[in-house]
Amino acid sequence: MEHQKAPVQQPTPTGAAIREWLEADHKRLEELLHLATEGNGTIDRKRYDEFRTGLLRHINIEEKILFPAAMKSNVLEQAAQLRLDHGALAALLVLDPSHTVTHALRTVLAKHNNLEEGNEGVYEECITLIGDLAGSVFANLEASPNIPLAIRAQGEKITDAAKRCLERAGYPGSLLGD
Numbered sequence: 001m002e003h004q005k006a007p008v009q010q011p012t013p014t015g016a017a018i019r020e021w022l023e024a025d026h027k028r029l030e031e032l033l034h035l036a037t038e039g040n041g042t043i044d045r046k047r048y049d050e051f052r053t054g055l056l057r058h059i060n061i062e063e064k065i066l067f068p069a070a071m072k073s074n075v076l077e078q079a080a081q082l083r084l085d086h087g088a089l090a091a092l093l094v095l096d097p098s099h100t101v102t103h104a105l106r107t108v109l110a111k112h113n114n115l116e117e118g119n120e121g122v123y124e125e126c127i128t129l130i131g132d133l134a135g136s137v138f139a140n141l142e143a144s145p146n147i148p149l150a151i152r153a154q155g156e157k158i159t160d161a162a163k164r165c166l167e168r169a170g171y172p173g174s175l176l177g178d
Contacts, residue, residue, distance in 0.1 A: 016127070023116075
C-alpha cells in the first residue's frame with residue numbers, strides 16, 4: 001500500500017501579512033503611475049489604465065473587505081477621511097489623464113497612503129481589530145476581482161464634480177486648475 005503524503009498546510013496569514021500586502025500594492029500602484037507619466041511628456045494610456053484598474057481594486061478591497069471586517073469589532077477613527085479620499089481618487093480616475101490629473105492623484109495618494117501605512121497607520125489598527133479573522137480577510141484580499149473601468153470623461157461639469165470631491169476630502173479644487 002502506497003502512503004500518500006499529507007498536504008503541507010500553509011500557515012494562516014497574520015495581520016502583518018495583510019499590511020505587507022496592502023503596502024506592497026501601494027508601491028506597485030505608485031510605480032505604475034510613474035511609468036505611465038514618464039517619458040516625453042505624453043501619458044502611456046495602457047499603463048495609466050493598469051494604474052486605474054489597480055487603484056480601483058485597491059479601494060474596493062479597503063471599502064468592501066478590510067474596513068467592514070475591522071468595523072465589526074470597533075469603529076475606525078479615520079474611516080470617514082479615507083472614504084472621502086477614495087471618492088476623490090475615484091472622481092480623478094474618471095477624468096481624461098493629464099499631468100494636472102496625475103499631479104492631483106499623487107497629492108491625494110501621498111497623504112492618503114501615509115494615513116494607512118506604518119505601525120501607527122489605519123492598516124495596523126484594522127489588523128488589531130480583525131484579530132482571528134486575519135486569515136479569511138487575507139484570502140478575500142487576494143481573491144478580490146478587478147473593477148471594470150468606466151469610460152474616461154472630460155468637460156467642465158466632470159472637472160467641477162471632481163473638484164468638489166477633492167474639496168470635500170480637504171484638498172484644494174485648484175489641483176485641477178482654476
